[in-house]
Amino acid sequence: MLLTILARPRPQVPPWATPEIPNPYQPAASLSLQVIRRTSDLDPPLPDSITAVIYQVLGMTMSPVLRVLLLPHPAGACPPIPAVLKLYDRRFGTCQRDVGYVHRPLTEEDEEAFWDFVRSGRMELLLEELDKQERETRYWPKPWQMSDDSDDEDEDENEDEEVEEEEDDGDHSKHKIDGDNAKYDDDSHHDKRNDHGDHKEQDKLGNDSKGGNPDDSGANDKPLQESPEQRETRKRAQYEASLWRACDVDFRIEIKAYDRLRDLQGQCIPRLLAHVRVDLRKLAKDLADSQGFAIPDDLIDSPYCEIRGVLMEYIPGCSLYELRASSSLPATAPRPPEDAESWTSLVQRACDVVYEINKHGIILNDCQPRNLVVRRHDYKPFMVDLARCTFKEELELDDSDDEDDDIGEGINNKHGNDDDGEGHDEKGKPLDEEEARRAREAKFWDVLWTWRNTEEIGNIMKMQLKREKGIELKPLRHPDYAKIIQDIKDGVEVCWHERIQER
Numbered sequence: 001m002l003l004t005i006l007a008r009p010r011p012q013v014p015p016w017a018t019p020e021i022p023n024p025y026q027p028a029a030s031l032s033l034q035v036i037r038r039t040s041d042l043d044p045p046l047p048d049s050i051t052a053v054i055y056q057v058l059g060m061t062m063s064p065v066l067r068v069l070l071l072p073h074p075a076g077a078c079p080p081i082p083a084v085l086k087l088y089d090r091r092f093g094t095c096q097r098d099v100g101y102v103h104r105p106l107t108e109e110d111e112e113a114f115w116d117f118v119r120s121g122r123m124e125l126l127l128e129e130l131d132k133q134e135r136e137t138r139y140w141p142k143p144w145q146m147s148d149d150s151d152d153e154d155e156d157e158n159e160d161e162e163v164e165e166e167e168d169d170g171d172h173s174k175h176k177i178d179g180d181n182a183k184y185d186d187d188s189h190h191d192k193r194n195d196h197g198d199h200k201e202q203d204k205l206g207n208d209s210k211g212g213n214p215d216d217s218g219a220n221d222k223p224l225q226e227s228p229e230q231r232e233t234r235k236r237a238q239y240e241a242s243l244w245r246a247c248d249v250d251f252r253i254e255i256k257a258y259d260r261l262r263d264l265q266g267q268c269i270p271r272l273l274a275h276v277r278v279d280l281r282k283l284a285k286d287l288a289d290s291q292g293f294a295i296p297d298d299l300i301d302s303p304y305c306e307i308r309g310v311l312m313e314y315i316p317g318c319s320l321y322e323l324r325a326s327s328s329l330p331a332t333a334p335r336p337p338e339d340a341e342s343w344t345s346l347v348q349r350a351c352d353v354v355y356e357i358n359k360h361g362i363i364l365n366d367c368q369p370r371n372l373v374v375r376r377h378d379y380k381p382f383m384v385d386l387a388r389c390t391f392k393e394e395l396e397l398d399d400s401d402d403e404d405d406d407i408g409e410g411i412n413n414k415h416g417n418d419d420d421g422e423g424h425d426e427k428g429k430p431l432d433e434e435e436a437r438r439a440r441e442a443k444f445w446d447v448l449w450t451w452r453n454t455e456e457i458g459n460i461m462k463m464q465l466k467r468e469k470g471i472e473l474k475p476l477r478h479p480d481y482a483k484i485i486q487d488i489k490d491g492v493e494v495c496w497h498e499r500i501q502e503r
Contacts, residue, residue, distance in 0.1 A: 020105035023092045024283065025064045029054045031085075032279035036308070039258070039272045042081075046274055046311075047072045052085050061095040062387070063088055063250065067314060083273060084384075087309040088251040090243035097243065099144045110236050114244075115296060117237035118304045126241050143246055147239040244304055250387035251308050257386035258310075260360055268353045269383050270313040278307040315384070317376045320350055320457075321369035324464050334376045344474040346374065347461045350381040351454040355479055357383060358453055359496060361392030361444065367453045369460050392444040434491075442488045449481035458502075475502040 318333035366388035477499035
């Protein structure tokens with residue numbers, strides 16, 4: 001089913017039967033926050049309970065990002081603090097809730113379906129299945145893919161095709177049918193028909209259960225006779241559940257990145273002030289007062305209804321991408337540079353910020369000028385979005401990795417790194433601890449060489465400035481990946497300050 005989902009174009013957004021739930025994150029609104037963990041040395045420290053008054057909505061694409069003023073409890077415990085509150089809320093995000101390149105607003109039917117899904121215990125089973133798929137395939141279906149029910153429509157046709165093939169072909173060496181499930185003997189765990197979406201092994205992601213008994217699956221198995229209304233409700237619940245998981249993953253990645261980059265806080269990234277959660281009882285009351293809609297009492301303490309977030313230092317300024325525009329700049333923006341030399345210096349500093357993050361073992365998967373804020377008074381760039389990144393330890397491959405794996409290609413083939421794994425050298429001799437460490441480090445930089453995070457920033461800004469302002473940047477300096485990798489392999493000290501200049 002996974003490959004079927006990936007191969008299918010995005011579905012069109014159907015008309016929703018119930019009204020959209022209004023977004024509560026609006027200027028002048030107040031949110032009661034509970035501090036989970038303090039991560040800064042503020043004096044006095046943040047109290048356990050804080051009111052965040054929303055001053056400005058900075059973004060609402062993947063997560064609500066809000067400029068807030070923190071009012072501690074009790075009043076006077078510490079002075080009001082300007083900050084940025086980033087909330088990982090599946091319910092509101094214009095790009096996060098994207099189906100068919102169109103925003104899918106949250107409705108009461110969506111929430112009701114999700115709540116029933118949580119109450120039934122199917123949420124845990126779906127998350128287990130998604131985690132399993134991610135471990136085995138390094139990929140899990142995106143939320144919009146979970147909302148596509150055309151796989152259900154195709155399933156009966158596929159099963160009929162399988163029966164016909166069984167009758168026509170007596171050679172079953174590739175697979176054998178056991179009840180309603182297919183078992184494969186080849187290394188890829190699927191036969192060639194699965195590449196085109198046929199012969200799907202259905203599981204907790206949604207349809208036929210293991211062993212052919214729908215009562216034993218427990219998670220998201222559809223009934224043998226599922227009405228269109230039941231199918232729609234199931235798909236709504238799966239979509240919301242997958243959105244919850246996406247937000248949970250982003251939250252965990254972001255706090256891990258901030259912990260990893262603690263020495264860069266205040267220099268290359270904002271200072272992280274605290275991990276927080278929204279006081280849902282108060283938020284539910286506010287929602288109920290405004291529209292007759294509230295989170296049920298039996299789910300108010302469920303982790304799947306919890307809205308977590310991070311409080312970050314507020315950096316007055318604007319994004320590097322916004323700064324290129326001479327008009328429509330926010331009031332907090334610095335004055336745009338006027339000549340190529342000044343622009344080159346600023347873009348170079350932005351590339352250097354990204355390089356510092358890379359040196360801490362982090363690859364930025366969403367490395368864009370829009371995620372770099374240029375501080376108003378000194379033009380210092382800060383990377384402000386770390387929710388989409390990959391850590392060095394996640395790229396540690398062993399000898400059993402499939403040779404067609406994307407990451408494996410970047411390591412073993414892209415730039416001539418011939419190590420056959422982390423445990424053995426090219427002659428098959430086991431590596432000692434230090435050699436294995438160097439091999440892993442070299443692989444990380446080889447993958448980073450493919451991603452070229454610093455070049456991503458430089459190339460976008462060069463193109464935009466030349467097209468919109470007629471400004472041509474001078475050559476930028478980027479890491480010498482080949483030398484870094486060779487120094488690591490040779491066991492010599494890497495000179496991190498060395499750069500190579502663009503031609």
